Amino acid sequence: MSELASGEGRGGGAGRKRFLADAAARGLAVDLVERQAAASLEEAAAILGIRPGDIVKSLVVKRKDGSFLFALVPGDRQISWPKLRQLVGVNKLSLPPADVALAATGYERGTITPLGSTTAWPVYADAAVAGRRISVGAGEHGYSAFVDADALVAALGAVVADITEPL
Structure with missing residues (x-):
């Protein structure tokens, strides 16, 4: 196992370690890559050599x-709020401020993933993600x-x- 795959790379990476530990506990194979910071989704996709739609x-x-x-x-x-509200069976949903998202998951924006979240909230995945290899947040900036x-x-x-619509 490489230094990155073991979670022992730069800076200790508590979030990255939680991510990797949860993936391992679930028997989920993940390939962790270190990458430079990106100013946009398109730039991140170019750095990773994938299409923007493959970043989830x-x-x-x-x-x-x-x-x-x-x-x-x-x-x-992007999220289709009417579709997601109907699926979840509620009449109000919102994106919380960054500090609230951090408190809810233990992850900063840009690193958030359900894997290793400090609370195991329910997960809803758009049908468009199915059947392919995707890139997701790994619990730490730069990965x-x-x-x-x-x-x-x-x-x-x-x-x-189906919980999304085109941008």
């Missing part, structure tokens, strides 16, 4: 009752993880549905 954003969504869920959204799409989307969805017990 893990968005933290707040329910009216104060609980949260994760929405896995391809980079070239991305590649994973089989179908294996990720299965490992997380995610609900798969």
Whole structure:
């Protein structure tokens, strides 16, 4: 196992270690890569040598009752609030401020992933992620993880549905 795959790279990386430990506990194969910072989704995709749609954003969504869920959204799409509200069975959902998302997951924006979250919130994955290899946040800035989307969805017990629309 490489230094990066073991979670022992630069700076200790507590979030990255949580991510890797949870993936391992679920039997999920992930390939962790170190990458330079990117100013945009398109730039991140170019750095990783993939299409923007192959980067899957893990968005933290707040329910009216104060609980949260994760929405896995391809980079070239956005949440369709009406579709997600209908699926979840609520009339109000929102994206919380960065500090609230950090408190809910233990991850900073740009690193968020359901894997290793400090609370195991329900996961809803857009159907467009299925059937391919994707890149997701790895719990620490400067890292991305590649994973089989179908294996990720299965490992997380995610609900798969049409929850997005084009940007």
